[in-house]
Amino acid sequence: MTTKNLIEDLRWRGLIHQTTDEAELSKLLQSEPQTIYIGFDPTASSLHVGHLMQVMMLRRFQQAGHRPIALVGGATGMIGDPSGKSEERNLLSPEQLQSNVDGVGKQMKQFLVFDGSSGAKLLNNFDWMQGYSYLEFLRDVGKNFPVGAMMGKESVRSRLESEAGLSYTEFSYMLLQAYDFVYLCREHNCRIQAGGSDQWGNITAGIDLGRRMLGKQLFGLTAPLLTTSDGRKMGKTEKGAIWLDPDRTSPYEFYQYWINVDDADVMRCIAYLTEIHRDEYDSLAEQTASDPGRRGAQKRLAQWMTELVHGAEGIASAQRATSILFGGEIEKATDAQLGQIFADVPSVETDRSVLSGEGWWIVEALQKSSLVKSSSEARRSIKEGSVYLNNRRVTDMDVRLTEADLASETVLVLRRGKKKYALIRFTTNR
Structure with a gap:
């Protein structure tokens, strides 16, 4: 995919929500391969469906010949982004945060190529923030940040007006993310930041800081949030x-x-x-x-x-x-798989010993599962062809169940008719 095709592809897919200067950004992308970054807060040890919009954005840029940077926020994750949040997040311990950073970083390698001329980079902003003293940060970054501009950002204003308010810790988040953009531009020649539409304020803050600290024009691009047609978050x-x-x-x-x-x-x-x-x-x-x-x-x-x-x-x-x-036949399943597939199906437990010797009469099993109320109803159902063992029809009412009939390690699946399922779980009493 060429850069021109990339822009066209993003447009027809509806992935361009806002850009800072689309004409100049398009020229920049077509002039030579560029570096683009997106930040991911390590609030858990795994990404979820909501992150896929941004993961796929980096992937699309890489396929068009550009270099993506997936930035895991080991430093910013200690504070928490107030954007789109109605209240302050609980702060994570350093140990939990590092575990989350490691987990998210590992998953990124499923989606991006980390070698070659446009190989992705996986970075952690804790690496450049950990040695920064508070006084140094205020002198270098804080003096270039107009408070009036910060107060005007929707993410800040909405929280200040909310019942929960906004702590100084969260208020500082914007400075940290903005400085990430400056650092990545200076050290990795990264001039583009992308994100969800809720990140517009943070992205434009970084662009302004880059102009003040580096004298360079940086660019921002946001995509819509992944929501349902009635406005709820998907995933x-x-x-x-x-x-x-x-x-x-x-x-x-x-x-x-x-x-x-x-x-x-x-x-x-x-x-x-x-x-x-x-x-x-x-x-x-x-x-x-x-x-x-x-x-x-x-x-x-x-x-x-x-x-x-x-x-x-x-x-x-x-x-x-x-x-x-x-209704497909069940074979080579695991207890976990059957538990997921039949999560809402009633289940009963019985001792595994009933499967030994001559085995357990199918009629008794049907009664135990509560699919039938009596042995006569069980016989009639088998005669009518409406009884299934592991989704295979039972035609013989004298069938005896043994361990060979288990659908998984400890589970047997019975069905009556098209939709009435029951699981029997076999336990071993010692």
């Missing part, structure tokens, strides 16, 4: 954030999140988050408008995003789990 469920760490959000749960995106939001998600080309995008948009029941756009979005974040193995696992949910 959250009733269980919490959708994380990129598979130990926090499994590939199956990640895949299901995108499969269930609303029709009103799916095409915007595809434009914002994927690298799907315009012709395929138009085809999916037409399909969604004419036949939304097929959920073709959602399936393509889920497949693309899950493969990006979790790789080929992750998407295969997620699709296999989805097949199980819709």
Whole structure:
């Protein structure tokens, strides 16, 4: 992708929300490869779906031949950005902060290439802030920062007017982020900062500080926030954030999140988050408008995003789990996978010893699971062909269940009809 194509691509995707000087920025990008940075606050040891907008922005610039810098805020993370927040964050311990920095840094390497002529850089602003004394910072940076300009920023003004107010600690955040831009320009020739639309005040503060301290013109670019059509932030469920760490959000749960995106939001998600080309995008948009029941756009979005974040193995696992949910035969599953797939399905426990010897009569198992109320109802259901063991139809009412029938290490899945599921978990009493 060329720089010209990059700007056009960002525009049709709706990813250009604000720029400081679009004409000059376009000229700069076409003159020679540039360095662009985006900051990430290490508030957790994993990135989540909300971060993907900015991760993909860096990725798009790199694919157009520019050098991205992913800046992890080991220093700014000690304070917390007040932008878009209604109250002050809890401060993290140095140990927790370092763990978060390490986790976020590791994940960045999944999405960006860190070698070659346009190889990405992963930096931590704690490295240049840790030796800066308070007095030195005030002399070098503070004197170049007009308080009136800071008070005029929406992120500051809204918090000052809120019930929670704004502490001096958070008020100082803007100075630190602005100085990051100056440092990166001076040390890495970085003249462009990007971010979400809530970062506009911080970005323009850095541009002004760069002009005052370095006498250079710097540039800013923001993208819209990832929200639903009714204004809610995307990437959250009733269980919490959708994380990129598979130990926090499994590939199956990640895949299901995108499969269930609303029709009103799916095409915007595809434009914002994927690298799907315009012709395929138009085809999916037409399909969604004419036949939304097929959920073709959602399936393509889920497949693309899950493969990006979790790789080929992750998407295969997620699709296999989805097949199980819709009646596919269950084999080679784990307790954890079945727990995720059937999270809302009733389960009962019984002693594993019932599976030994001659085994456990299927009729008794159905009664234990509460899928039927009596043995006669169990027999009738089997005769009608509506009973399934691990999603395989049971046709013999004399079947005896043994350990060979387990769907995973300790779980057996029973189904009656199309949708009535029950899990039986086998425990060992010693």
